């Protein structure tokens with residue numbers, strides 16, 4: 001088993017009780033499932049998320065090392081059916097953790113919605129090639145452990 005690295009216990013409890021709020025609850029990814037979208041998502045991840053979540057998304061980035069709760073392991077998240085949904089991921093990334101007092105930033109002003117959907121797809125695919133700049137994306141993004 002991969003070591004779980006959950007900084008999102010409070011978030012998961014809130015989600016189990018209240019679900020995802022509107023307008024996010026009814027949002028669905030409008031982008032096609034293409035390698036171009038995945039590549040864009042990886043660029044967003046490398047430039048915007050890896051500092052806290054780690055180059056491979058395991059939750060161990062330098063900028064997140066002092067945060068309490070710590071950044072989540074996003075590779076493990078990709079394997080959780082309820083958490084990997086379009087509405088949940090878009091909501092978390094757009095609104096961040098202000099409402100639950102965590103250090104997860106809100107990206108709705110900093111990223112376009114296409115950038116957010118791209119990184120959502122990249123997370124759902126299991127972060128293929130994260131931390132391996134220049135590496136070709138695999139034909140299918142797996143969620144296998146690295």
Ligand code: HEC
Nearest residue numbers: 007008011048049052067069070071072092097102103104
């Ligand atoms: C300043 C550090 C920081 C940055 C930068 C950051 N995050 Fe986070 N993130 C956190 C922390 C801390 C948590 C855990 C607390 C929470 O869930 O709010 C978290 C939680 C999450 C979760 C919820 C995980 C779960 O288990 O439910 C997702 C999804 C996520 N981040 C995605 C991203 C994406 C995508 C980016 C880049 C666009 C990003 N984060 C950038 C700190 C960061």
